[in-house]
Amino acid sequence: MGKSRTKRFKRPQFSPTGDCQAEAAVAANGTEAEDEDGPAAELLEKLQHPSAEVRECACAGLARLVQQRPALPGLARRDAVRRLGPLLLDPSLAVRETAAGALRNLSACGGFEVCDDMVAKDIMTPLVALLKECSAGLDSNEMSPQEKKDESKNSIETIANEAVNVLWNICECNSRAVSIFNKEGCLEIVLKYLSRFSTNVDLAISVAYCLQTVTEDNPELLKSFSTPALQVLESAMLSPVSSMEFILLKTLVAGTVWNLRNIIPSMSQAEIINAILKILADVLELDMGETIIQMKEAETQRLKSAAESEETVEMANGHDLIEDEEMEELPQKRKIRRKTYTSDLLPTTDKELRETIALLTAQQTALEIIVNMCCNEDPSDDEWEELSSSDESDAFMESSFSDGGGQLLSPLCLSDEIHTALTNYLIPKKVFEKTTFPNSNAVEVCSRNPSWKPLIRKMNTIQCRALMCLQTLVSLLDVGHLGGVPALQTLAQHLSQLLFSQPDFDKNVDFLEAISSALRALLQTMASKNISQCMTPDQLMTLCKVGICSSNISVRVNVVSILGITGSVLAKEEGTLETLKTIGSFLLEVATKDPSLVVAGEALDALFDVFADGKEAEKASVQIKLLSMLREFQPIFKMRIRKEGRGKYSPDQLCVLDNVKMNLRRFVAYQETVEKRLTS
Structure with a gap:
């Protein structure tokens, strides 16, 4: 719970x-x-x-x-x-x-x-x-x-x-x-607070956050939800929008209702899912950059009007504002003057800033809910970030290393109701739009004001959440529902531009993790549909050399997986020998030297995929001495699993690592036949 x-x-x-x-x-x-x-x-x-x-x-x-x-x-x-x-x-x-x-x-x-x-x-x-x-x-x-x-x-x-x-x-x-x-019986108490949403939205938002937390994986609590309780949630979720804070409230309640789906009659499931995704789509539709600019202008105008109003009152009462030189002589009047300035009396979080923060938080929450809706019944996205993508090892072991290997990312399952609602409300398109860099004008506006400056980080967080959400959608939806082959190619170009147009992308770990995850999913989908890849070999190696130096295991796993996907495609093409040698040497280096067994296992997985088939791949494997390197590393890998595994890795991770170990033995045997054939 x-x-x-x-x-x-x-x-x-x-x-x-x-x-x-x-x-x-x-x-x-x-x-x-x-x-x-x-x-x-x-x-x-x-x-x-x-x-x-x-x-x-x-x-x-x-x-x-x-x-x-x-x-x-x-x-x-x-x-x-x-x-x-x-x-x-x-x-x-x-x-x-x-x-x-x-x-x-x-x-x-x-x-x-x-x-x-x-x-x-x-x-x-x-x-x-x-x-x-x-x-x-x-x-x-x-x-x-x-x-x-x-x-x-x-x-x-x-x-x-x-x-x-x-x-x-x-x-x-x-x-x-x-x-x-x-x-x-806290549920009854907090629902009473939530029912006051029309007069106290702050309290209602706090309750909605709390409910979203306690209703997650809590079957005992779900039994306590009566019809009146569900009606309170429905009332809040369907409330008219009078401010950005109400948008946040509706988004949070939508997340809570999603957690309660198991107690909702099956005949109402489609209706509820549509209602939830309609709210999320409406939230993502709003342009956060333009909203920031408009809210900041509204704040500036309000403060100007208030200051003019105060000055008018002072002059009408015969108390003209005193110049700074006079203030040094009249400390009591200085105190009075300060109190008459509205800007001095405003709380740190004023109306416009509160509204803007509410919208940004709602958009971030909406993206997180979409991911939860899509991945609810599946292992977490981190699993080979903790586990590895190689959970098709059974299929892998049955192959003869001549069919190019299995799919790197295990397929997710999506109900018809969610699938239909996602496409009907254009969720992929709206998520795609949120992956762009924050509006430069909005960033400039925020950077000039200390109280608004933290919103820049919030906008960057939304971009990262959108990239992670995009990864999920690309893994789930078929090509047609993503807009077809041209849309995937456009998306690939977009992600490449995002990555390489930012000179210091290697310093932003969250961004690097998010975009490498999205690229990994996209390249896998494109490879499975024989759609031409988007990254040049130079771009690919730049990303991988930066990514493999990251302290974030997820980033390192993603980049070696990307190499495996790209290499497995190139292995079937002519004239790719030198690129395959570069990829193979890089993956060998990672497999034998990365301190994390998870990353080492993923690198071995990638090697299996790249060198499983293709004349160019066979020639490259001999020239980089792949067989002798893996023979030497095989006992070391087994020893590392035995010594490090029990204390540092979960049972699921160890299961995957054991599969990689068995696959390594079979791959070595396969490479022996390749080398004999090529050298005989």
């Missing part, structure tokens, strides 16, 4: 506001290297102070302090979780909010180990109690109508939002937390 520990994305964090900003700033400047009287000890001590205001500021300080990784061990030693936990039920609503904010940041910044520790120290007990109290508080009749209208209701929803974020982070990392979620 819960998500796997292989990947965790950065979580939104709590930002202290109001009078506690100063306390938080002091904490941010402290370091854990200080002695027992440092900021951590002082802030934790203040959590017990009789004054609610002091407790609130201490929580705000801790919310900032936990964002510094060196501070985390010291906070753990001082039992910060056990001290913060009771404050989730503090009499003061403000303390509850900031305590939940501190725990939110702790769970977001601390990773799996910290979340495990939080569960072990029973943070779930006060957290669940707080969620239940907030739920009851929203319906309480004890408060006066004015209180409900004013701060109490808003405070309760704000506290609930912080608490749901803590719950989401912990359930993402810890299966025991998911079990507690199931047993304590």
Whole structure:
């Protein structure tokens, strides 16, 4: 239950506001290297102070302090979780909010180990109690109508939002937390919060994130979804779009509904899948570059209008703005002047920036959901990135090494409903469009403003997600549904241009992994359909020489697989001897020297494919002394599997490696017959 520990994305964090900003700033400047009287000890001590205001500021300080990784061990030693936990039920609503904010940041910044520790120290007990109290508080009749209208209701929803974020982070990392979620009836609570989406979209988004996490691989929870519960999700998923944040909400709920597909009647499956993919298609249709430019212009205009309005009010009241020289003589007036400038009072994340971030997050989420929909019943994409692509070893062993080998990428399975919806909503086309580099004008706009600059990284992430999504679609859909042979050739040229038009592509590991994965899938599809390849030998070797130096195993696996695919095609053509010798020598070098058995196994796989058939391949194998090199390496490979395998690799990986080992023995025997024939 819960998500796997292989990947965790950065979580939104709590930002202290109001009078506690100063306390938080002091904490941010402290370091854990200080002695027992440092900021951590002082802030934790203040959590017990009789004054609610002091407790609130201490929580705000801790919310900032936990964002510094060196501070985390010291906070753990001082039992910060056990001290913060009771404050989730503090009499003061403000303390509850900031305590939940501190725990939110702790769970977001601390990773799996910290979340495990939080569960072990029973943070779930006060957290669940707080969620239940907030739920009851929203319906309480004890408060006066004015209180409900004013701060109490808003405070309760704000506290609930912080608490749901803590719950989401912990359930993402810890299966025991998911079990507690199931047993304590948290589903009913968070669905009540979600039902308020029309008046509090922030809270609804937090709930949707949480639900997407806890509904994944959690059959126990699925039994708890009643018809009213499903209706809440349906209502949110079909809600009218009034802002980018509602687009994000609908996308997240669509992901949750996909997780619930097993409890949806079969007669409604096609309808649900169409509804989900319609939402995802609409999200991907939006141009993120143009949206960024428009939102930044709207922000600039709003700030200008607000400043002009403030200046008009000042002049109407006879309080003309004072020049900077006069300010030095009148410190009190300087303080007044600063307060009248709207830009000084804006929160870090203003309206336009929030809207833009919501759209970019929705597009990233949509791409991730599409991949999940396509690959749900299959091994993870990382498996020969952890495993190897050679899971057709049985078919390989049955061959005589004269048929060119099997398919490098195992075929995926796609239901008719998903297949139809993907093509009807033009998902491949929309994903393709997202693989282009971010709009240069949008990048320029963001680079000029510190608060917008992080969006550049977000746009790059979307490009990488689109490339990974493209890899999946190319592996799944037939050529006709991808636009036919011309579309594949155009796509190949597009990917080559993306790769080689970026001078420092070797420094961007995420991009290199994503584009090499997409190229690998595309080249395999083209090879299987006898479509001419797109990369020149020089481009191919440039990519492989860069990729094989990467610290990322997935990149190294991809580039040797690409060499195997391309080489197996060239082996059947005339005049390719020198290229095949270059490819063979490169793969031998990788197989014998790469520190990862996974990469070495993939390189051997590629060698089997390249030199399995073809006159040019036979001549090349003799000239690079392939047989003698593999004979010498064979016992070394067996020994490495025996010595390294049990401690470093999973049972599935070892199974694949054992198959490669057997295939190596057979390939050596095959090469012996080739060499005898050519040298006799």
